[in-house]
Amino acid sequence: MEKEHLIKSWLLHELTTDQQEDFENLDDYQFHKRIVDTAQYFKAEHVNEISSYEDFMAYRNKKQSQKSSNWLRPVLKIAAVFVLMLGIASVYYTNFYGATTAIADRGEKNEVYLPDDSMVVVNALSEIAYNKNSWEEAREIELKGEAFFDVNKGSTFNVVTALGKVTVLGTEFNVKQRDNYFEIQCYEGLVQVTLPDNKIYKLPAGNSLRFMDNIVTQGTVKELGPSWMMHNLSKFKSVPYFVVLQEFERQYNTTFSLHHVDKNQLFTGGFINNNIEEGIKSITLPLELSYSISEDKKHIILSKR
Amino acid sequence: MAKELQENVCDERMFSKIYNKYSKDLYSFLYYQYGDQFDPNDKMQDAFMKLLDNCKNVSPQNAKGFLYRVAKNMMLNAIKHNKVVLKHQQVKPKDYTNESPEFLMEQEQYLEKYKKALSKLTEDQRVAFLLNKVEGKKHAEIAEMLGVTQKAVENRIYKAYNKLKEELEGFK
Numbered sequence: 001m002e003k004e005h006l007i008k009s010w011l012l013h014e015l016t017t018d019q020q021e022d023f024e025n026l027d028d029y030q031f032h033k034r035i036v037d038t039a040q041y042f043k044a045e046h047v048n049e050i051s052s053y054e055d056f057m058a059y060r061n062k063k064q065s066q067k068s069s070n071w072l073r074p075v076l077k078i079a080a081v082f083v084l085m086l087g088i089a090s091v092y093y094t095n096f097y098g099a100t101t102a103i104a105d106r107g108e109k110n111e112v113y114l115p116d117d118s119m120v121v122v123n124a125l126s127e128i129a130y131n132k133n134s135w136e137e138a139r140e141i142e143l144k145g146e147a148f149f150d151v152n153k154g155s156t157f158n159v160v161t162a163l164g165k166v167t168v169l170g171t172e173f174n175v176k177q178r179d180n181y182f183e184i185q186c187y188e189g190l191v192q193v194t195l196p197d198n199k200i201y202k203l204p205a206g207n208s209l210r211f212m213d214n215i216v217t218q219g220t221v222k223e224l225g226p227s228w229m230m231h232n233l234s235k236f237k238s239v240p241y242f243v244v245l246q247e248f249e250r251q252y253n254t255t256f257s258l259h260h261v262d263k264n265q266l267f268t269g270g271f272i273n274n275n276i277e278e279g280i281k282s283i284t285l286p287l288e289l290s291y292s293i294s295e296d297k298k299h300i301i302l303s304k305r
Numbered sequence: 306m307a308k309e310l311q312e313n314v315c316d317e318r319m320f321s322k323i324y325n326k327y328s329k330d331l332y333s334f335l336y337y338q339y340g341d342q343f344d345p346n347d348k349m350q351d352a353f354m355k356l357l358d359n360c361k362n363v364s365p366q367n368a369k370g371f372l373y374r375v376a377k378n379m380m381l382n383a384i385k386h387n388k389v390v391l392k393h394q395q396v397k398p399k400d401y402t403n404e405s406p407e408f409l410m411e412q413e414q415y416l417e418k419y420k421k422a423l424s425k426l427t428e429d430q431r432v433a434f435l436l437n438k439v440e441g442k443k444h445a446e447i448a449e450m451l452g453v454t455q456k457a458v459e460n461r462i463y464k465a466y467n468k469l470k471e472e473l474e475g476f477k
Contacts, residue, residue, distance in 0.1 A: 011462065012462065031476070031477050034476075038419055040438075040439055041393040041416055041419070042391045042394075042419075042423060043333075043394070043440075044333040044336035044345070045394075046346070047332055047333055049346075051350055056324060056353060059350050060354050113359050114362075117363065117367060117370060119375075150374070152370075
């Protein structure tokens, strides 16, 4: 048996006794054996000191009491979410009677698990809806806004937005649909995109597709996930400035007033999602704009210098 | 498909059984995946907390898959993918009572080089290789944990091995 093939078979434990003998007779046998044997030195430490079940329950109780100490905010959040649902529900989810929904408010992210363990992380001011009861037969989810999907293997999984439909068999990808803008980035697996004109595109991992003003642009993706989720950073590549401002408004629950600012100029760059001063600097300095943030941070004025 | 009388993951007895069954392996997986930049014991418990929060939606058969999915996705929400460097256990002199100080030093150098080589592997390769060679997990089980095919696992192990071999050529 050829040497490389022999080594590979040994590595994957597929050797017969004869082949095993051949392997042990190789002149660099000890070299190979040492590599595998030495792995033991890197075994996970302290595996016998992990939390017992009782320790775990104590840990959980501690974490839960930390969460519920702030009871007033949840009440306010529910009021806002309810209003939002009403607004969107009346326009959108006519197909989904009795839908289960998950929403992320302004400045929020929401991590949700679907009935088949698929995971969705919903970005600010975005919403998903699906039918829990018919989930096994047809995995279909409506999305308004932006979300990251990690889909479990199973039946065909569809994400439906106002501007395009994404079909997957089990993979990780990010879908963004805001007004006239639809973008999908595929990080793992393969997705199929159907646009409003019924044209179909197949996107393997490491690829992106953007549909804006009826123009399709395809590109590559090197990251493992969307930057808003991994780094709390909203990133943009050659998009009209007003797209950037709209996302900023969603992330920070603020509104803009513009004085002599070109809303349509193309912008490439990003802003951090958890520091409003740093964020506004990174989207105004490159365009030589000056900004003024109101006392309550709910309003920002931008002007051309 | 007949629907069996569903035993609930929410049930305390069932959940504690699941915890005791999978906590050690999940801890090891988290360690190989992320090193100790975050405490793997805390992350392991966070994963079980997610399972408990979602216990209504997860059957006992799917609990393991659910836990590993959560574990895999954990760091996607964290700030950075720092380079993972795993620590190695010290060369224990009592294992080598017949060996010379020269051998012990050579072994220490080998381990240092090995540690560097491991950190150069991709996360996928490192985890598959260590789960197979250190934890003795079969390819099929690793495939299940990672949510990929068995062939993908074998390729990762093979690639990992070749990279290690390249880095350790000097010790032939």
